[in-house]
Amino acid sequence: MQNNSVVINDLSLSFGNVKVLEHLDLEINRGEFLVLLGPSGCGKSTLLNCVAGLLDVTDGQIFIEGKNVTWEQPKDRGIGMVFQSYALYPQMTVERNLSFGLRVSGMKKDDIERRVKRASEILQIEPLLKRKPAALSGGQRQRVAIGRALVRDVDVFLFDEPLSNLDAKLRSDLRVEIKRLHQRLKNTMIYVTHDQIEAMTLADRIAIMKDGIIQQLDTPHHIYNKPVNLFVAGFIGSPTMNFLNGTIENGGKAIKVDQDMISVHGYEFGGAVPANGTKVVLGIRPEHIALEDQAKAMPTSAEIEIDLVEPMGSDTLGWTRFGSHSLIFRCASEVELMPGKKMLIGFDTARGSIFDEATGSRL
Amino acid sequence: MANVVVARRAPAKGVLGWLQKYVFRNISAKIAALPMILTVLVVFVGGMLWTVFFSFTSSKMLPNTNFVGLDQYVRLFKTSRWNVSVENLLVYGSFSLVFTMVIGFVLAVLIDQKIRFESVFRTIMLYPFALSFIVTGLVWQWIMYPELGLQKAIRNLGWESFTFDWITNSEMVIYALLIAGLWQGTGFVMVLMLAGLRGVDQEIWKAARVDGIPTWRSYIFIVLPMMRGVIVTAVVIVGSGIVRLYDLVVALTKGGPGISSQVPATYVYDYMFMANNIGQGLAASTMMLVTVLIIIIPWAYLEFGGKRRAQ
Amino acid sequence: MTDTVAASSTLPDRAGTTASPRGPKPKPWFTTPRVIMYSILTVACLFYLFPLYVMITTSLKPMPEIRFGSIFALPIEPSFDAWVKAWTGACTGLRCEGLSPGFWNSVKITIPSVIASILIASVNGYALVNWKFRGSEIFFTVLIFGSFIPYQVLLYPLVMLTSQMKIFGSLWAIILIHTIFGMPILTLLFRNYFASLPEELFKAARVDGAGFWRIYFEVMLPMSLPIFVVALILQITGIWNDFLFGVVFAGFQNNPMTVQLNNIVNSAQGSPEYNVNMAATILTGLVPLIVYFVSGPLFVRGVAAGAVKG
Numbered sequence: 001m002q003n004n005s006v007v008i009n010d011l012s013l014s015f016g017n018v019k020v021l022e023h024l025d026l027e028i029n030r031g032e033f034l035v036l037l038g039p040s041g042c043g044k045s046t047l048l049n050c051v052a053g054l055l056d057v058t059d060g061q062i063f064i065e066g067k068n069v070t071w072e073q074p075k076d077r078g079i080g081m082v083f084q085s086y087a088l089y090p091q092m093t094v095e096r097n098l099s100f101g102l103r104v105s106g107m108k109k110d111d112i113e114r115r116v117k118r119a120s121e122i123l124q125i126e127p128l129l130k131r132k133p134a135a136l137s138g139g140q141r142q143r144v145a146i147g148r149a150l151v152r153d154v155d156v157f158l159f160d161e162p163l164s165n166l167d168a169k170l171r172s173d174l175r176v177e178i179k180r181l182h183q184r185l186k187n188t189m190i191y192v193t194h195d196q197i198e199a200m201t202l203a204d205r206i207a208i209m210k211d212g213i214i215q216q217l218d219t220p221h222h223i224y225n226k227p228v229n230l231f232v233a234g235f236i237g238s239p240t241m242n243f244l245n246g247t248i249e250n251g252g253k254a255i256k257v258d259q260d261m262i263s264v265h266g267y268e269f270g271g272a273v274p275a276n277g278t279k280v281v282l283g284i285r286p287e288h289i290a291l292e293d294q295a296k297a298m299p300t301s302a303e304i305e306i307d308l309v310e311p312m313g314s315d316t317l318g319w320t321r322f323g324s325h326s327l328i329f330r331c332a333s334e335v336e337l338m339p340g341k342k343m344l345i346g347f348d349t350a351r352g353s354i355f356d357e358a359t360g361s362r363l
Numbered sequence: 364m365a366n367v368v369v370a371r372r373a374p375a376k377g378v379l380g381w382l383q384k385y386v387f388r389n390i391s392a393k394i395a396a397l398p399m400i401l402t403v404l405v406v407f408v409g410g411m412l413w414t415v416f417f418s419f420t421s422s423k424m425l426p427n428t429n430f431v432g433l434d435q436y437v438r439l440f441k442t443s444r445w446n447v448s449v450e451n452l453l454v455y456g457s458f459s460l461v462f463t464m465v466i467g468f469v470l471a472v473l474i475d476q477k478i479r480f481e482s483v484f485r486t487i488m489l490y491p492f493a494l495s496f497i498v499t500g501l502v503w504q505w506i507m508y509p510e511l512g513l514q515k516a517i518r519n520l521g522w523e524s525f526t527f528d529w530i531t532n533s534e535m536v537i538y539a540l541l542i543a544g545l546w547q548g549t550g551f552v553m554v555l556m557l558a559g560l561r562g563v564d565q566e567i568w569k570a571a572r573v574d575g576i577p578t579w580r581s582y583i584f585i586v587l588p589m590m591r592g593v594i595v596t597a598v599v600i601v602g603s604g605i606v607r608l609y610d611l612v613v614a615l616t617k618g619g620p621g622i623s624s625q626v627p628a629t630y631v632y633d634y635m636f637m638a639n640n641i642g643q644g645l646a647a648s649t650m651m652l653v654t655v656l657i658i659i660i661p662w663a664y665l666e667f668g669g670k671r672r673a674q
Numbered sequence: 675m676t677d678t679v680a681a682s683s684t685l686p687d688r689a690g691t692t693a694s695p696r697g698p699k700p701k702p703w704f705t706t707p708r709v710i711m712y713s714i715l716t717v718a719c720l721f722y723l724f725p726l727y728v729m730i731t732t733s734l735k736p737m738p739e740i741r742f743g744s745i746f747a748l749p750i751e752p753s754f755d756a757w758v759k760a761w762t763g764a765c766t767g768l769r770c771e772g773l774s775p776g777f778w779n780s781v782k783i784t785i786p787s788v789i790a791s792i793l794i795a796s797v798n799g800y801a802l803v804n805w806k807f808r809g810s811e812i813f814f815t816v817l818i819f820g821s822f823i824p825y826q827v828l829l830y831p832l833v834m835l836t837s838q839m840k841i842f843g844s845l846w847a848i849i850l851i852h853t854i855f856g857m858p859i860l861t862l863l864f865r866n867y868f869a870s871l872p873e874e875l876f877k878a879a880r881v882d883g884a885g886f887w888r889i890y891f892e893v894m895l896p897m898s899l900p901i902f903v904v905a906l907i908l909q910i911t912g913i914w915n916d917f918l919f920g921v922v923f924a925g926f927q928n929n930p931m932t933v934q935l936n937n938i939v940n941s942a943q944g945s946p947e948y949n950v951n952m953a954a955t956i957l958t959g960l961v962p963l964i965v966y967f968v969s970g971p972l973f974v975r976g977v978a979a980g981a982v983k984g
Contacts, residue, residue, distance in 0.1 A: 054569050059697045071699040075575025087566035091588035100584075101574030148570070160566075391886035392805030395797045396813070399861065402854050403813050407820030410831035417830075426834070470718060473711055485974075486967075487719045490726075493966035493973065495915030497932040498959040501939050502725040505732065505948060506745065516744035546725065554974055603822045610917040614936055631826040636922065641830060648826040659822050 004063070005030040005188035006051060006156060011060035013043075013050060013212075020046050021212040024060070030155075031186045037199040038209035039235070044192045045160055047209070051190065052158050053077050065155050075101070077156075080149025084161040086141040088133040094120075094144050095129040098151050112151075119150040122181070139170045146181070159191040163198065175201060196236055200224070208232050226353065230360040233283050233353055239317060239328050241283045245357065248278040255282055255354070258323030263299045266350030269363055279357040282349065286317065289329035289347045298346030309337045320345070411652065418645035426641055435646035445647065448625045451537050455626070456605040458541050459548075463601050464594070466545065467552025472582055474553070475560045485557075489550035496547065500614025503543040504530060533623030536616055540608075540624060543615055548604070552597050559593030560586065595662060602658045606651055627651050733757060733953035740948050756949035760957055764950050766937035773954050776934030780914055780961075783930055787849045788909040791856035792902065798857070799864025800890050804876050814861065821858030825918060836923060843925030851919045856912065860905055863976075867901040868894065900972075907969045908976040911962040931958045 006028040013021040020043045028034045036044040049055040051062055053074035061070045069077045088097050098119060102112045120126045123143045133141055142162055149157055159178075163171045179202055182189055193199055199206050200220045207217045208231075216228045227233035233241050246257035252273035254261045262282065274280065295301045304327070308319035316333050319326065322345075329345060331337070354363045393400075418436075421429045439445050474484055491499065506512050509528040517525040529539035563586055571581040587594075609628035616624040627647060635644035728745050734752040735743070743750075762772040801807075802814055832851060836842040841850070871894070879889045920930040929937075935958045939951045966973050 049569075052569070052573060054572060056698045061694070061696045068694045070695040070697070073575070074569075074573045079573065081570070081573045083566040083570060085564050085566045087564060087570035089567070089570075089585050091585075101576060104574070104576050104580065145570075148574070152574075389805050389807045389886075392801040392807055392810075395801045395805075395886065396807075396810065398794045398853075399798045399817060399857060400813055402857050403816045403820060405835070406828060406832065406854055407816060407823060410828040410835075411823060413831040413834075414827050426830075470715075473715055476711060478711070478715070484715055484719060486970075487722050489974065490963065490966055491722060493911055493962040494959045495917065495932050495962070497915075497917050497936050498955050499725075501935065501951065501955045502729050504939075505952060506725060506728055511740060511948065512745055516746050519744045546722065550722070599822075603824075607824050607826075609826075610932075613917070614940070617940060628824070628826050631829070632918075635830055644826075645830060648824065648829070651824040652827045655822055655824055659819065663819070 003029050005032065005065060006190065007061075007063040008047075008051070009061040009063070011047070011050060011062065012058045013046060013055065014058050019212060021050070024212070024214060026207065026214065026217070028188060028190065030188055033182050033189045033191065033202055033204045035199040035203035035206045036190065036192045036209060037196060037206050037235075038194065040194060042209040043212040044194075044209050046212075048158055048160055048190060048192045051077075051156075052079055052081050075105075078154045079156045079158055080152040080154045081158040081160065082142070082145045082149050082162045084164050086133070086138075086145045086165070088141055088144055088148075090133050093130055093132055094125065094136070094147075097133070097144055098129075098147050101148070102151060115151040115153060119147040122150065122184070123147050138166050139174055142166065142174060143177075146178075155188060157187050157189045159189065159193075161192055161194070163193070163195070171198075178202065196238070200236075208235060210235075225351075226362070227283075228362050230281060230283075230355050233355070237285060239286050239330070241285055241353070242289075242322075242325070242327050242329075244282040244284070244322065244325050244327075246280060246282060248274045248276055248280055251276060255280060255349070257282065257325070260302065260323060262349060264349050264354070265299055266348065267352070267354060268350075269354070271363070274356070274363055280363065281355045281357050283353040283355065284327075284347050284349075285352070286328045286330040288351050289327070289345050291329070291331055291335060291346075292344050295344045295346030298348050300349065301344055301346030303342055303344050306337055306339055306341045306343060308339060414645050414652070415649050418642065418649045420642050422642040422645070424639045424641070431642075435642045436650075438643065439646050439650070444622045444625055445627075445630055447622050448627045448630045451624060452605070452608070452626050454537050455540055455544070455608065456602070458538075459544050459605055460598065460601055462541070462545055463549055463552050464597065466549045467597070468556050468587075470549065470553040471556035471560055474557055485554070488553055491547045492551045494547065496610035497614045499543050499547045500611045500616075503539070503546070504615050507539055507542075530616055531620055533620050536620065536624040540611060540615060543611060544608075547611075548601065552601065555593055555597050556590070559590040562593075563589055595665065599658065599662050603655055606655050606658070627654075729952050729956050729959075733760075733949055733956055735949055737947060737949060756947070756953040757957070759947070760938075760950045760954035764938045764947075764954060766934055767941055773931060773934055773938065773957055776929060776931035777957070779924070779928050779934075780931040782845060783848050783852070783920070783924065783928070784910060784913045786845075787852035787856070787913050788906065790849060791853040791860055791909055792905050794853060795857055795860030795905070796864045796898070796902070797890065798861045799866075800868050800894055801886075802861070802865045803868040804873075804889070805886060814865070817858050817861060821855075825855070829918075829922060833922065842923065843928075845924070845928055848919060848924040848928065848930075851923050852909075852913050852916070855919070856909055859908065863905055863908070864898075864901060867898060871897060903969070904972050904976045907965055907973050910965050911973075914961050 004027050008026040011021055011024040038044045050057050061068060064077055098116045099112045125143050128140055163174055175198055203220050206220055206223050208215045210231055216223055216232045224236055244257045246255040249256045254263050290298055304320040306318050306320055310317040315330050316337060318329050318337050356363055417426050419430055420427055421431045474481055507530045514527040529535035571585055608626050612618055612626050612629055618625040618629050631644045631648045634640045731749055733756050734749040761774050763770055764772045802810055836847040841847045879893045917932045920933045935954050938954050
């Protein structure tokens with residue numbers, strides 16, 4: 001039995017002269033939760049619509065559960081889809097919303113009832129079945145929308161920014177529910193979002209897209225810690241990664257940033273060690289910067305002056321400068337920070353990322 | 364909102380305070396709104412009351428205050444011309460409303476199918492709406508003129524028994540009005556419906572496709588119910604237009620042959636300005652008002668009553 | 675039609691899948707539903723265009739051609755004689771001056787009526803949105819409902835009113851009437867438009883110390899050009915096409931074009947000249963048609979404006 005649930009093979013899509021997707025390949029394992037993440041206009045929703053069959057592809061193929069569905073109608077692809085605006089049929093009760101597609105396909109009444117019952121149990125929407133969408137809250141509506149995908153009893157679930165219309169509190173609640181649903185059903189799920197928290201928390205693997213091209217496809221952990229290029233590094237993480245421009249020195253043992261030499265000891269280069277004089281960008285996550293005593297233990301440390309303090313509650317962000325670069329670090333909220341205070345900071349380049357300044361790729 | 368920016372002086376007492384509170388506050392806005400206030404009070408409310416009031420009098424050449432109770436109404440419904448007018452309006456109105464809505468919706472759906480030359484089709488369907496009823500009536504009068512119009516043209520083609528003499532046939536003349544009315548007004552309803560269709564959330568369509576619902580079923584069971592607002596508005600606009608129907612009759616049939624295509628509006632006009640029987644004209648126009656209220660009140664109840672419930 | 679991927683390979687072998695569906699689903703140029711759809715649309719368009727065709731061809735034919743030919747036929751010897759006669763010499767009852775006096779009357783009625791109604795309604799809409807006062811919403815609601823009252827109900831009271839004002843049967847009367855009856859729809863139009871502008875803009879101007887008129891002229895007007903154009907289109911076509919008010923209020927010497935057209939065609943004495951009638955009909959329809967074709971989508975916006983709820 002093959003392990004692939006969805007295979008996208010050399011997919012291209014263009015509207016007139018505008019190329020939205022180009023030669024895109026993607027394999028999604030059975031039972032995997034894959035998140036397509038990227039800024040608006042990166043083609044992630046377009047890709048999902050192609051998988052759903054709502055958009056005709058310009059070139060390439062799509063396989064779902066081993067079947068070539070490139071020319072199939074959406075209903076025949078074995079997919080269920082959940083939309084950002086919920087897209088519930090407003091004049092029908094929740095029950096009819098769930099069952100309408102099944103009725104149209106001519107399924108037996110008993111079967112429909114059984115499926116609706118099961119879906120409403122799973123999603124805990126049984127008390128809502130007789131209501132119309134207008135009488136539901138946003139969270140309830142989205143649950144019904146998920147239910148509509150659920151009753152189709154399909155292999156693959158597609159989510160198109162399903163939580164974007166909800167407020168922050170509901171969003172995090174429903175996020176957990178979707179994760180629980182996935183753990184229970186173990187279906188393949190493809191989930192489009194621009195919210196990196198959703199992506200990090202839900203995904204087995206994340207595909208980060210930009211300009212119709214998948215930049216990196218990997219586990220959330222890897223994407224966060226080993227971003228393949230400057231775009232991914234800057235897109236993931238809040239506050240964003242600190243970037244220090246410099247040049248390789250000492251045969252790849254150090255990076256010269258302004259006048260300071262920063263040791264690269266312990267950093268694993270992906271390929272050959274870059275030559276002296278190569279212009280690079282060193283990326284350090286704000287939480288990887290240590291303070292005071294801990295800083296002394298770090299391979300690189302320096303005294304800086306705090307410019308600005310942003311208390312976030314659970315932790316605190318400090319803004320400072322390192323040579324000509326501005327630098328943000330994150331520390332526990334207990335640490336007393338004050339603008340003007342001089343402190344020692346330190347970091348370990350081995351936990352950071354080094355990118356080629358010219359190509360933006362990880363070195 | 365505007366109250367916020369009004370300077371909070373100590374409130375003056377007495378007449379001055381009252382003036383300050385109710386008259387001089389926002390005085391520019393009130394002056395600017397004066398034409399509207401006068402129109403509402405004098406023309407709409409005042410005029411309506413005036414008409415209803417004098418419909419109970421025996422006014423002939425000039426309005427007088429000699430009350431005769433319901434006499435004018437009794438006479439009205441004894442006059443065969445009025446009864447023909449009402450009957451005509453009912454026939455014309457029901458057919459016109461149904462056909463305008465159905466044709467308008469069907470055309471809008473067809474145009475919504477990502478067709479080529481969409482704007483050309485739309486432009487052609489709407490241009491009659493830019494023309495006056497007089498122009499509409501006269502063109503169709505010429506087309507339907509049996510001796511030289513469409514009937515003759517078709518007979519010339521070889522179909523000798525073809526008959527299209529509706530404007531001279533007292534049984535059919537109301538349908539002649541109907542054709543001209545549909546020609547003029549369906550484009551407008553099509554445009555309204557199309558705007559309604561285009562306003563439907565695209566994701567609803569996607570959801571319907573994923574659910575495997577055929578397009579025609581999506582239109583009837585999902586989209587049509589969603590367009591309730593547009594449909595109700597169109598019905599109200601088309602409906603109140605039907606009650607007013609006047610120019611088209613004057614231009615196309617002059618109410619003839621005989622009195623067979625008279626409508627209430629022509630009855631009112633003729634009694635007021637030709638027959639110098641103002642009381643009778645006012646009674647007839649009051650009946651028109653009642654008809655419109657029958658259309659408007661349920662609509663207003665639905666629209667505004669619904670809003671109150673939602674709050 | 676569908677191929678299954680070989681179970682052993684993770685990625686379908688590209689060379690091996692060329693036979694299976696790839697790229698866009700081929701769509702035939704002609705499908706039955708499409709053909710039916712375009713046929714219906716074409717038939718509908720022929721129906722809508724037919725009167726225009728008949729109007730133009732008839733107006734270009736000499737009378738014998740009309741009498742012996744068919745209304746489908748194109749003119750054999752097209753001539754503009756009928757147009758000239760319609761403009762300068764067609765008879766309405768006793769006078770034979772053609773349509774031109776009616777045209778100029780319509781111009782004299784339309785221009786001031788359009789300006790007056792738009793000015794009043796725009797200020798009105800602005801006051802209703804930004805300077806609400808006690809009762810302003812009630813007046814507005816009654817105004818909108820007032821627009822549904824059949825004109826016949828208000829006709830005689832307005833005759834009395836204009837007589838009292840000593841303007842009945844003059845240009846003043848007809849301008850006043852058009853301003854009154856244009857008010858509901860135009861006020862709605864402007865009110866909705868001004869309500870869609872950011873309220874902060876108005877508040878900022880207030881804080882800067884600007885008053886009612888200054889804000890209207892210096893903040894609102896410059897941002898409202900499109901809606902003024904929509905109102906202009908709506909009013910030009912509406913007033914030009916009016917018949918009832920013209921015939922009642924304007925007075926015989928000021929009869930607008932529609933009234934004169936109807937008199938020419940429907941009260942013709944002697945043998946009717948259909949080519950002249952049709953030429954006159956086109957001439958009367960020309961102004962709104964030009965407005966329609968030039969303005970395009972704005973016209974649509976205008977006619978839909980009444981239907982969009984506030």
